[in-house]
Amino acid sequence: MGAPKPVVQSRSTWSTRDILVTAMIALTLGLVLAGVSYVYTVARSALGPAIGGAIFGAWFCLPGLLTMYMLRRPGAAFLAQVLVAFVQMPFDPSGWVGAAPYLVNGVLCELPFLVTRYRRYGMGVFVCAGLLVNMLFLALGTLVFGAANLNWAVTAVAAGLALMTGVFIPWLARRLGDALIQRGVLDHVSAAPAPPEAGDNPRAAQPHGKPD
Amino acid sequence: MQSFYIASDSFLHRLNPLSKVLATLPALLFVALTTEPWTPLTFIVLTVALILGLGRIPVGRFLRLAAPLLLLVLGFLLVYPLVVREELVRNSPLLFELGPLRVYQAGVIFGLATALRIYALLMLSLLFTLTTDASDFIRALVQQWRLPYKIGYGALAAFRFVPMLQSELGVIQAAHRVRGIADGKGLRGTWQQMQRYAVPLLATAIRRAERTALAMDGRAFGAFPERTYYRALRFHRRDYFFIGGFWLASALSVLVLWQMGLLGSLVLLQQV
Known part of the structure; x- marks a missing residue:
């Protein structure tokens, strides 16, 4: 019997370093999100699931958006969301059930980038991802938590908040990403974008694609 | 940060983590679609009996975890009757009036059904969370x-860094x-x-x-497509027995x- 053949790394293969970097972003933000999910549960009980979901929905895709902004490669957002789902599981009473929305969020975060064939990383594409995720939370609120039977004023407030956080969280992800890139933490990671110069337009940090 | 897992050697702890997912999945999907309070209540009783009986979780520890969750879902019972849509309560008797707020019987039943549904979903999830080590779930x-x-x-490597991150913070x-x-105060x-x-x-x-x-690369991690496992997990007869038993108990409860x-109508078939 011969020795097993080693894996030949293709360009699309994720290196251990990329996976570990994604895992650590997922862990750091996952622990924050475990706290956010408690506040979300309280808000959901106090304000109703539609409003609770609208306020906090996009928070749960922050790791995916940040990873996509920093690594800029197909599957980055989905992989980050999968890893967040794993790392927050022991700290969330919902366990694997609580992990499931992260996976759906991962797919939704990935969609706008897939549509642009991973060539555009402008604010518009990120906002699309944030809004898609919030739409999912509103739909969940309607289906599982009975929000369809609440009055229209509540639903309208929820939709307004969904719009606001759907824009705010992608903006936050990009700001965090810029701060980290400027500090040079991704200098050795394969697909990391170049750091923006001080006072430069942050869009200069997008060597792989055109801005919106 | 405290994990919800409670280590023990009970029947539920010895099951393959995936069998607990497979067993509870149909019940979770079904309960999520119910609109009456009785179905979630039945599943709450069934699941709590399993957690305490087959999972051998101490009653005191279980109550310390389950009681705060109950308080959270009670919010639905308090808020929903006040914000429910008019069509739902049109032909329902008025229970009481507090200034501009009117609370109808149908609104209270709707709030109760929602609160119990969320609690049932949480209990079905707790059956997994309390008895499953997350590392074993990933290995499975x-x-x-x-x-x-x-x-x-x-x-799994990221799990090891939780204490490091806490000390780093x-x-x-x-x-x-x-x-x-x-440290500033307020929002x-x-x-x-x-x-x-x-x-x-x-x-x-x-x-x-990165380090x-x-x-890991230096120890040839990921160098070969196949790998061996120190801790091998597989499906045993008890796993099939648990999945079949849980499905049967769920189906019988729904049938009764x-x-x-x-049973009431399911959310997708509901005429409001």
Whole structure:
């Protein structure tokens, strides 16, 4: 019997370093999100699931958006969301059930980038991802938590908040990403974008694609 | 941060984690679609009996976890009757009036059904969370459901860094205090605090990840498509027995509720 053949790394293969970097972003933000999910549960009980979901929905895709902004490669957002789902599981009473929305969020975060064939990383594409995720939370609120039977004023407030956080969280992800890139933490990671110069337009940090 | 897992050697603890997912999945989907209080109540009783009986979770510890969750879902019972849509309560008797707020019987039943439904979903999830080590769940996903092991072990490596991150946060907080930066109060203070802590914490974590990845690569991690496992997980007869038994108990409960006319319509088929 011969020795097993080693894996030949293709360009699309994720290196251990990329996976570990994604895992650590997922862990750091996952622990924050475990706290956010408690506040979300309280808000959901106090304000109703539609409003609770609208306020906090996009928070749960922050790791995916940040990873996509920093690594800029197909599957980055989905992989980050999968890893967040794993790392927050022991700290969330919902366990694997609580992990499931992260996976759906991962797919939704990935969609706008897939549509642009991973060539555009402008604010518009990120906002699309944030809004898609919030739409999912509103739909969940309607289906599982009975929000369809609440009055229209509540639903309208929820939709307004969904719009606001759907824009705010992608903006936050990009700001965090810029701060980290400027500090040079991704200098050795394969697909990391170049750091923006001080006072430069942050869009200069997008060597792989055109801005919106 | 405290994990919800309670270590023990009970029947539920010895099951393959995936069998608990497979067993509870149909019940979770069904309960999520119910609109009457009786179905979730039945599943709450069934699941709590299983957690305490087959999971041998001490009653005191279970209550300490389950009681706060009950308080959270009670919010639905208090808020929903006040904000429910008019069409739902049009032909329902008025229970009481508080100034402009009118509480109808149908509104209270709707709030109760929603609260019980959420609690039933939480209890069905707790059956897994209290009795399953998250690392075993990832190992089972890798070994049985072919999750790429590089991703699975990436997550397992991340678990090891939880204490490191907590101590790192302590160091950053201490460093800020030494420099005389006071922690602000209120929403604005929390936001400023988050900004101050997030970047150094993420930067440290990413740098640590790079060093760990080098160490793992140096030990030929991911060099071969197949790998061996120190802790092998497989499906035993008890797993099939549990899945079949849970499905049967769930189906019988639903059948009995349907026969008694307590099932109600499902959310997708509901005419409001």
